[in-house]
Amino acid sequence: MNDYSERLLADSSRRKDKARFRPLILIVVPLIAVLFQVYVPRFFPFISYLELPLLITMHFALTRREPISSLLYGAAIGLVQDSLSNQKIGMYGIVKTLVGYFAASVGMRFDTENPILTFILGFFFYSFHQFFYWVLTRALLGQLVNFDLQQTLLFGVLNAAVALPLFRLLDKLKVTPHT
Amino acid sequence: MEFLLNRYRNLTVLLVVVAAQLLLIAYQVKTSKDVPLLRLWAVTAVTPVERILEVVRRNTWGFVEDYFVLINTRSQNDKLRKEVGQLKLDNQYLRTELSTADRARALSVFQSRAPSKTLAARIIGNGTGANSKVVFVDRGSGSGVEGGMAVVTPDGIVGKVVAAYPTASLVLLITDVNFGAGVISQKNRVHGTLKGQGHDGTVLVDYIQNEEKIEIGEWFYTSGDDRIFPKGFPVGQVTAVRSGRNLKEIYVTPSGFQGGLEEVLIVLESVHQPIPDVEISSPGIKLTAPPPESQENPASSQTSGMFTTDADRLKDQYKQVGEAQHHAYGQNPYTSTPPDFSKLPGLREAQPPAAVAVPKVKPAMDNPGPPPAPTPRPKPVAPLLITDPTDADPNEPVLAAPPRREPKLDEFGQPKQPRKP
Known part of the structure; x- marks a missing residue:
């Protein structure tokens, strides 16, 4: 195991380092993300590829490193998204529940402040999110929706690129122990 | 455990x-x-913020435009756009009504019913679905909006209301994959089902057999079969037609999305409208304009009622001829002289149908002026359906016979034989 791999793997002390957020931040930030997704693409349609609620869920799970709270947080954000769509309620809820759980599990093992790892995780979770949503749409609702792999991979890269500065920004909202 | x-x-x-x-x-x-409570909470939490954002955006951007670019132009433009939209709807309604064959009936129908009652709404946000095409509008159940109502623009249909909340409504656009509506082609009246494709470009018209004839550029209208959209609203123009295994693949460009979607009309009470007819031009057949109303006695055409048909007007003209020649229709003995119908009022010159066959063609000149450049006209294949030459369009060259003298009639109504010297 070299230095780099040691840096990627979080040590035991970091595993215990669970980020804390103010309750208001926990409510307002996802609402802003959902609002952004609802409002901004009206004027800039190209920006609709951005899945901000997913990135917020990811960031919370990766920094919180607590599977139960992360999956509940993901479920809540997903249900809000479902409520604003014309799909059955629970589709985004299930997907984001799983993302929250897996991201928290990953956060316990890896140093998620590493930008390369953040990029890879952003890409992976976006692709997982889209693929699983497509599977649920076909399996549970019986809708014959096409899965555009090329577009999903491209948007995965773009979301991962956005995740880097966004996570930096969200890190500043964390409650540090000495404050 | x-x-x-x-x-x-x-x-x-x-x-x-x-x-x-x-x-x-x-x-x-x-x-x-559905689970209305969850949706209600989410929509009630999000849409007021959206409204505020929209108001802020419009006011800030409008402020710059109004006071630094063009004063008052924006408000005037908004007002004119609304008026143009309403006029387009009215115009379309009137055009389709007036194009019906029975004008009197169309007028009475027009008087008895009003066009669809609509409610203007503004789009304030998109839905969150990955593949769905839904938008939120700023009118909800508080304004009388209900689920299942049609959403249109003056240019065509846009979608339907799938959920109405107190402050906003969710509209499923026609481009959504879950959207379906009954449509009918303008030319051959072929019924089909409109389906969204999931992208903004085109929509699909399904369930049309390969044997049916659909042409590129043809318009599709709502058929009213779905009980959501009133019949006669434009849907879009056909951009591509392909034959499938059993059914045709017809792609239509939605006309309702022209110029972007900002304001829409929610149809609160729908009124079916007729599908406008296609104007078909036939090269060899010419239907003349209706006979002119009597210049000498204009009131005579209105004696029979408020509305007169072409037949009524012709009947009036023949009646006048009979009265002028002291001929009482249906009361004369068998051997009496029939009236001379060559003296119909408004008939400038009797031109028998045989004139069509005259090889030397001369354009009729009703109005003096410079002669038009001689243009070779193809010989008509089918006989011209000209019932009265005076009814023809004065600007249209008419095949005319050389003028001939009217034959003098004897007391039996027969042409007099010239005396031999």
């Missing part, structure tokens, strides 16, 4: 949460019911 739950607490919670949501979906699918 307790040990297992403690040991796999995370996994247990995950399974419970996922199972709960699966049950929620299963309930919705099974009962075809």
Whole structure:
């Protein structure tokens, strides 16, 4: 195991380092993300590829490193998204529940402040999110929706690129122990 | 058991949460019911903020435009756009009404019914679905909006209301993959089902047999079969037609999205409209204009009632000829002289139909002026359906016979034989 791999793997002390957020931040930030997704693409349609609620869920799970709270947080954000769509309620809820759980599990093992790892995780979770949503749409609702792999991979890269500065920004909202 | 739950607490919670949501979906699918409370909370939390954002955006951007670029132009433009939209709707309605064959009936129908009652709404946000095409409008159940109402623009249909909340409504656009509506082609009146494709470009018209004839550029209108859209609203123009295994693949460009979507009309009370007819030009057949109304006695055409047909007007003209020649229709003996119908009022010169066959063609000149450049006209294949030459368009060259003298009639109505010297 070299230095780099040691840096990627979080040590035991970091595993215990669970980020804390103010309750208001926990409510307002996802609402802003959902609002952004609802409002901004009206004027800039190209920006609709951005899945901000997913990135917020990811960031919370990766920094919180607590599977139960992360999956509940993901479920809540997903249900809000479902409520604003014309799909059955629970589709985004299930997907984001799983993302929250897996991201928290990953956060316990890896140093998620590493930008390369953040990029890879952003890409992976976006692709997982889209693929699983497509599977649920076909399996549970019986809708014959096409899965555009090329577009999903491209948007995965773009979301991962956005995740880097966004996570930096969200890190500043964390409650540090000495404050 | 307790040990297992403690040991796999995370996994247990995950399974419970996922199972709960699966049950929620299963309930919705099974009962075809929604969970209105959750949606109501989310929409009520989000749409007021959207409204504020929209107001701020419009006011700030409008401020710059109004006071620094063009004063008052924006408000005037908004007002004119609304008026143009309403006029387009009215115009379309009037055009389709007036194009019906029975004008009197069309007028009475026009008087008895009004066009669809609509409510103007502004789009304030998009839905969150990955593949769905839904938008939120700023009118909800408080304004009388209900689920299932049609959403249109003056250019065509846009979508339908799938959920109405107190402050906003969710509109499913026609480009959504879950959208369906009954449509009918303008030319051959072929019925089909409109389906969204999931992208903004085109929509698909399905369930049309390969044997049916659909042309590129043809218009599709709502058929009214779906009980959502009133009949006669434009849907779009056909851009591509392909034959499939059994059914045609017809792609239509929606006309309702022209110029972007900002303001829409929600149809509160729908009124069916007729599908406008296609104007077909036939090269060899010319239908003349209706006979002119009597210049000498204009009131005579209105004696029979408020509305007169071409037949009524012709009957009046023949009646005048009979009265002028002291001929009482239906009361004269068999051997009496029939009236001379060559002296019909408004008939400038009697031109027998045989004139069509005259080889030397001379354009009739009703109005003096420079002669038009001689243009070779193809010989008509079918006989011209000209009932009265005076009814023809004065600007249209008419095949005319050389003028001939009217034959003098004897007391029996027969042409007099010239005396031999």
